[in-house]
Every structure is written in C-alpha cells, then in structure tokens.
Amino acid sequence: MNKKWMFLCLLVIASPIGALFFGAADFSSTQLVQCITQGCQDPVNSMIFWEIRAPRVFVGFLVGAGLAVAGATLQNITRNGLADPYLFGVVSGAGLGASIATLLFDSKVAEQIGLLEMFPNLSFSLALPFAAFLGALFSVFLVQILASKTFGSKTEHMLLAGIAVSFMLSALSHFLLFLGEPFAANKVIFWLMGSLARVESWYAWVMLPVVVVSVAILLLYGRHMDALLIGDENAKTLGVQVTRLRILSLAICAALTACIVSYCGGIGFVGLMIPHIVRTWLGVTSRIVTLGCVLLGGCFMVWVDVLARVALPNQEIPIGIITSAIGSVFFLIVMSQRRS
Amino acid sequence: MSSTCSLIATNVSLKIGQQQILSDVCLNLGAGKVMGVLGPNGAGKTSLLKMLSGQLASHHSVSWNNKTLTDYDPMSLAKQISVVNQLNESVFALDLYQIVRMGLLPHKSLLSRQTPHDDKSISDAIFRVGLENKVKQSFNSLSGGEQQRGLIARALVQKAALIILDEPVNHLDIYYQHQVLKLLRSLAHKLNITVVMSLHDLNLAANYCDHLCLLDAGKMVAQGSPEQVLTSQRLQQVFKIPCQIRHEVNNAAFRVDFYPPDEVETDIMSAAKGCDT
Numbered sequence: 001m002n003k004k005w006m007f008l009c010l011l012v013i014a015s016p017i018g019a020l021f022f023g024a025a026d027f028s029s030t031q032l033v034q035c036i037t038q039g040c041q042d043p044v045n046s047m048i049f050w051e052i053r054a055p056r057v058f059v060g061f062l063v064g065a066g067l068a069v070a071g072a073t074l075q076n077i078t079r080n081g082l083a084d085p086y087l088f089g090v091v092s093g094a095g096l097g098a099s100i101a102t103l104l105f106d107s108k109v110a111e112q113i114g115l116l117e118m119f120p121n122l123s124f125s126l127a128l129p130f131a132a133f134l135g136a137l138f139s140v141f142l143v144q145i146l147a148s149k150t151f152g153s154k155t156e157h158m159l160l161a162g163i164a165v166s167f168m169l170s171a172l173s174h175f176l177l178f179l180g181e182p183f184a185a186n187k188v189i190f191w192l193m194g195s196l197a198r199v200e201s202w203y204a205w206v207m208l209p210v211v212v213v214s215v216a217i218l219l220l221y222g223r224h225m226d227a228l229l230i231g232d233e234n235a236k237t238l239g240v241q242v243t244r245l246r247i248l249s250l251a252i253c254a255a256l257t258a259c260i261v262s263y264c265g266g267i268g269f270v271g272l273m274i275p276h277i278v279r280t281w282l283g284v285t286s287r288i289v290t291l292g293c294v295l296l297g298g299c300f301m302v303w304v305d306v307l308a309r310v311a312l313p314n315q316e317i318p319i320g321i322i323t324s325a326i327g328s329v330f331f332l333i334v335m336s337q338r339r340s
Numbered sequence: 341m342s343s344t345c346s347l348i349a350t351n352v353s354l355k356i357g358q359q360q361i362l363s364d365v366c367l368n369l370g371a372g373k374v375m376g377v378l379g380p381n382g383a384g385k386t387s388l389l390k391m392l393s394g395q396l397a398s399h400h401s402v403s404w405n406n407k408t409l410t411d412y413d414p415m416s417l418a419k420q421i422s423v424v425n426q427l428n429e430s431v432f433a434l435d436l437y438q439i440v441r442m443g444l445l446p447h448k449s450l451l452s453r454q455t456p457h458d459d460k461s462i463s464d465a466i467f468r469v470g471l472e473n474k475v476k477q478s479f480n481s482l483s484g485g486e487q488q489r490g491l492i493a494r495a496l497v498q499k500a501a502l503i504i505l506d507e508p509v510n511h512l513d514i515y516y517q518h519q520v521l522k523l524l525r526s527l528a529h530k531l532n533i534t535v536v537m538s539l540h541d542l543n544l545a546a547n548y549c550d551h552l553c554l555l556d557a558g559k560m561v562a563q564g565s566p567e568q569v570l571t572s573q574r575l576q577q578v579f580k581i582p583c584q585i586r587h588e589v590n591n592a593a594f595r596v597d598f599y600p601p602d603e604v605e606t607d608i609m610s611a612a613k614g615c616d617t
Binding site: 230241 | 393395416417418419423431433434438442443444445446448451498
C-alpha cells in the first residue's frame with residue numbers, strides 16, 4: 001500500500017473519532033473513551049452520544065461517500081468531468097416531493113382532502129423524506145425516458161434532459177410554494193439547504209446497505225467502467241454491454257442520491273469536487289476513484305458537518321451552504337492553477 | 341489462434357432509412373492475411389468494417405471461424421475480434437498501460453484479478469509495438485502514431501485472431517503511416533493474425549495488403565491481389581479521376597499516380613485568386 005492510501009486510511013480512522021468531540025454537549029476525552037469502550041455512566045450522556053452524535057458522524061461519512069461516488073460514477077458514464085448527481089434533476093425532484101408533502105401537511109389542505117383521517121399516525125418528519133425520495137426517483141425516471149425516447153441515447157442528450165427536467169420540476173415546486181403558506185415555503189427552502197441535524201440512528205441502517213451494495217457493484221464492474229472512458233464504441237468492441245452498464249450505474253446513482261437528498265436535503269459540490277481531487281491525487285481508473293471517493297468523501301463530509309456545528313455559537317449553519325462555498329472556491333483555485 | 345480461421349461475408353447488405361449503404365458484398369479471407377478495404381468517401385468502407393466486426397447487425401451474413409457473428413455473445417466475440425476505431429480522446433488522463441490493459445477485459449470475470457501472466461502479456465505487447473519507454477505517459481499526450489500503436493498493443497493483449505482497423509493511418513505523417521502498416525503486416529504474417537483495415541492511400545494499400553477489396557456506392561467493384569484490383573481503368577471509373585499504374589523494380593513496388601483533370605485545376609486556381617483579392 002503506498003503512502004497516499006495509508007494517509008487516507010489513517011484519515012478515515014481519525015476523522016470520525018475526532019468529530020465525536022464536537023457538539024453542543026461537552027464531553028471530556030475520558031468520558032468519550034468510556035462511552036465507546038464501556039458505555040456512558042450518565043444516561044443523558046449515553047442518549048446524546050449513541051442516539052445523536054455517533055449516528056450523525058456515521059451518517060455524515062456515508063452521505064459524503066455516497067455523494068462523491070455518485071458524482072464520480074456519473075462523470076465516468078457521461079465522460080464529462082462536470083456531471084453531477086444534481087444535474088439529473090434529483091434535487092429538484094426531491095424538492096418537488098418535499099413541496100407537495102409540505103403543502104399537503106398544511107392543515108387546511110390536508111383537512112379538505114381528508115389526508116389526516118386517512119393517515120392519522122403519519123408524522124411530517126417521516127412524510128417529508130419519503131415524498132422527497134419519491135420525487136427524486138421520479139426525476140431520474142423522467143430524465144431516462146426523455147433521454148432515451150425523445151432525445152436519443154447519447155450522453156450529452158442525457159445531460160440536456162437532466163437540465164430540462166431540473167428546471168421544470170423546480171418551476172413546479174416554486175409554484176406550489178407560492179400557492180402555499182409562507183411558513184411552509186421557509187421550511188422547504190431551509191430543508192433544501194441541506195443539514196445532518198435531523199439524523200436519527202435508524203437512518204444509518206438505511207444508508208449503510210445502500211452505500212455498501214452500490215460501492216461493491218461499482219468495484220466489481222470497475223474494468224467495464226474503465227472501458228467506457230474510451231468511448232461507447234470502443235467499450236462495445238471489448239465485450240462491454242454499454243446500455244446495460246449505463247442503466248445499472250444510473251440506477252445506483254439515483255438510489256444513492258435519492259436516499260441522501262430525501263433525508264439530508266441538497267448538499268452540492270461534493271459529487272463534483274471529491275472525484276476531481278481523487279483523480280488528480282490517486283488516479284483515474286474506476287476502482288481507484290470509487291474507493292478514493294468513499295474514503296475522502298466520507299472524511300470531508302464529517303469535517304464539514306463539524307464546521308456546520310461549531311462555526312456559529314448556539315446555531316447550526318446548513319451544510320449545503322458550506323459545501324457550496326468550499327466547492328466554488330476550490331474550483332476557482334483549480335482554474336487559476338491551470339491557467340498559470 | 342487457429343490457422344483455419346477465416347472471415348466469410350455472404351451477401352452483406354445494409355439499408356439505413358431509404359439509403360442503401362451496402363449491397364450484396366461477399367468476401368472470403370484466410371488467416372494471417374492483410375486485407376485493405378478501398379473506395380471513395382461514402383462508398384461504405386466503415387459500414388462494411390462495422391458489419392465484419394459485429395458492431396452492426398448483419399443478418400447472419402458474416403461468419404468468423406465457421407460461426408456467424410450473431411451466435412457469439414459480446415464477450416466471446418471480443419475474444420475473437422479486436423476493433424481499433426478511429427481515435428477518441430479520453431477525457432480523463434489514462435496512461436498507455438491502462439489503455440493496453442483494457443485488452444484483458446474479455447478474458448476476465450468480474451471477480452478475477454490481474455495475474456503476473458497478464459502483466460507479462462501487457463508488457464510484451466507494449467514492447468512489440470515499440471512503446472516500452474512510454475508506459476506511464478498519458479495516452480492523450482502521445483503522438484498519433486504512438487496512440488495507434490498503443491491501440492494495436494491493446495488488440496494484441498485481447499488475443500484476438502482478427503483485428504479490424506478503421507483508417508489506421510488517418511492523420512499520421514508518412515513515417516508513422518509506414519511504421520504502423522509495417523507493424524500490422526508483420527503481426528499478420530508472424531502471429532497468423534488476420535488484419536482487415538480501411539485505407540485511403542492506394543499506394544500504401546498496394547504495398548502492405550495481401551488482398552484488396554474496392555467498394556463504390558456500397559457495391560463490391562473488385563477484390564483480389566493488388567495487381568488484380570488496381571487497374572487504371574477501374575480506378576478511373578471509381579474515383580472519377582485519370583490515373584496511371586507503374587510497377588517499379590521488378591514489380592516489387594506498386595505505384596498509382598492520379599492526374600487531376602484540367603477543369604479541377606482551373607477551379608482551384610480561380611478559387612485561390614479569389615482568396616488573394
């Protein structure tokens with residue numbers, strides 16, 4: 001194992017442990033070690049540590065890994081370094097789902113259509129991510145249908161279809177929010193900024209299999225994904241079933257992004273920035289990029305979440321604001337370096 | 341690579357929309373031979389190569405090794421036929437080794453690892469095409485000739501008995517044109533690999549190919565040895581330009597000279613004058 005990978009592995013071990021020290025409640029290092037090894041003595045500390053802080057760090061790692069892997073995979077299959085999960089309308093779709101859920105849970109509307117009677121036990125905190133998940137899947141499905149049936153199967157057509165769907169769904173959700181109450185609009189806009197503050201421990205168990213299975217499939221098909229980098233025709237002559245591989249990869253990206261966005265909101269730039277760093281630092285072949293994105297993307301998100309928690313006293317900055325700020329500065333630096 | 345492998349096309353036809361691209365093309369090529377596909381632009385050369393490599397549906401009319409191409413699954417076909425298409429730049433900076441290594445793909449299952457034997461076959465192929473000093477260099481930064489040789493090395497790693505190349509010397513200078521064609525001929529004759537390629541330069545085709553087929557408007561005009569195919573009357577008919585055939589040094593080298601008609605020359609001169617003013 002070379003030095004770069006060793007450094008990355010050390011970072012993966014150190015980052016989640018380091019991140020456990022940060023949060024609203026103060027834990028001494030002795031208390032933290034005790035909580036991890038023997039269990040916390042204080043039941044309140046135990047609840048904070050095992051129900052809030054540890055799941056948040058764990059989910060943060062999975063979210064970063066998932067977004068980075070989805071970005072790298074989309075860039076690979078479209079052969080476009082600027083492809084991003086959000087370009088396929090996933091966030092707009094999730095936003096539309098969230099807007100519909102918010103509007104429906106507005107008491108008057110819900111009462112009028114009898115929703116509260118139908119689902120008396122359905123809570124808004126569950127309905128919103130579920131609706132967002134459906135919206136995200138719907139947008140990916142729509143992009144696929146448009147790209148294959150209407151525009152043709154070329155990758156640039158897929159990107160164009162993604163942009164069109166993205167704007168169309170955004171317009172729809174803005175219209176719904178315009179019709180709804182201003183308070184509901186605020187809720188959706190804040191949700192779209194992205195945050196890990198709502199994370200609960202059960203969600204880690206939803207995310208974990210999605211990320212693990214996705215990464216495993218992408219690693220298995222690593223050689224096939226590499227062949228796509230030299231063009232569809234060349235890949236076909238090497239025996240790769242290009243359409244099948246592209247659909248599989250898109251399904252993986254859709255599942256990863258929809259799971260993340262529906263629960264954590266819009267977290268931009270991770271899927272663009274991390275694969276770019278990994279390719280420059282570690283290499284460009286698919287297996288290296290996928291593994292590098294899991295490790296670096298996970299660590300990046302863990303520390304961004306720490307920053308979101310500690311940057312302002314007694315309040316959290318939405319995580320999407322921080323990733324977008326870092327991402328835009330990062331790309332400006334990369335551009336200026338290339339020019340020089 | 342069996343010496344009995346032969347490429348047989350029977351009445352290959354292709355129609356796209358209302359346009360007939362290929363009509364009833366037949367050919368039979370034995371192992372270890374180099375075949376050049378010739379013809380003017382739009383004659384159907386690339387389409388024929390795609391049919392011969394199984395990239396376009398051929399309605400059971402093309403067979404390799406006594407088996408129609410449609411009977412091969414994609415991976416088995418890739419083990420038999422290697423295709424070197426016109427160059428595509430990779431967006432991400434893959435190096436020469438990574439490109440050549442892709443030739444292993446048809447021989448590997450999803451779970452299998454790269455063995456020392458695979459490493460050796462990659463370095464042997466790179467050595468054979470003379471690029472051992474460029475192994476870690478980015479593929480995009482190689483010259484056109486080096487890229488073409490790199491893709492041929494990938495075809496060697498693929499261990500296919502038939503290599504199909506679409507205009508392999510396009511955009512190459514005269515030195516690399518001869519180098520690439522010499523390499524292909526030596527691979528065919530030494531390793532018994534069958535090589536099929538489309539070419540525009542009739543002189544290169546005449547001097548490096550064992551067998552030629554001349555296409556015009558999707559139809560096979562002639563096929564056979566260069567001496568049989570390249571006659572001045574036939575070339576004049578296909579390329580619509582007068583030409584003369586010369587045999588140099590005891591018929592060992594072949595030379596086709598085209599003479600542009602006067603009216604073409606006059607048009608070019610008047611266009612050039614127009615540019616000056």
